[in-house]
Amino acid sequence: DTGVSQDPRHKITKRGQNVTFRCDPISEHNRLYWYRQTLGQGPEFLTYFQNEAQLEKSRLLSDRFSAERPKGSFSTLEIQRTEQGDSAMYLCASSYRTSDEQFFGPGTRLTVL
């Protein structure tokens, strides 16, 4: 296993369009996390799954954002009606146990024009 992978690595979209990102965690990890990172800031928590159950959502996650992990393996993060303020790096991470160190993917850089 080569670690956490994310697809696409870069996405440029026009304001108002919908985008979807995919994350494939390390296979034996049942915890999966989504973060958002903007320039000059650390990653900000968005949401967290244990297996297929979404256990916590940040208030940063407006109703335009939705995340799924349908079979407890890969996860998708969808942003509807994108806004320029959504431009950021979207990071996915996974861990074996809660409160363990997290293993991060390379991120998806979203640019909303």
Next chain:
Amino acid sequence: AQSVSQHNHHVILSEAASLELGCNYSYGGTVNLFWYVQYPGQHLQLLLKYFSGDPLVKGIKGFEAEFIKSKFSFNLRKPSVQWSDTAEYFCAVNAVGTNAGKSTFGDGTTLTVKP
């Protein structure tokens, strides 16, 4: 709610200088503490972690950190930096117990080491 404060936004050192990066957190319960590093063009990776036991923990590449519970601090140190240590460093905290799950990160410290 947890919060993490990293005091130094940008540190510039010459090779062989000693490094100390400050990290303070705010949370009333038990925490696990982490330092992550992001080298240019690479993704975040773990540098070291503290869960319990000896408050002085050692990580990769000669880094160490000391957990001082009374000060809510987890400062990162390295006695002699190298040019290859140029990177961004993030302190993070995870709550342990009922509020466990997410990591709360500081805003990072960019370290530039001059050869």
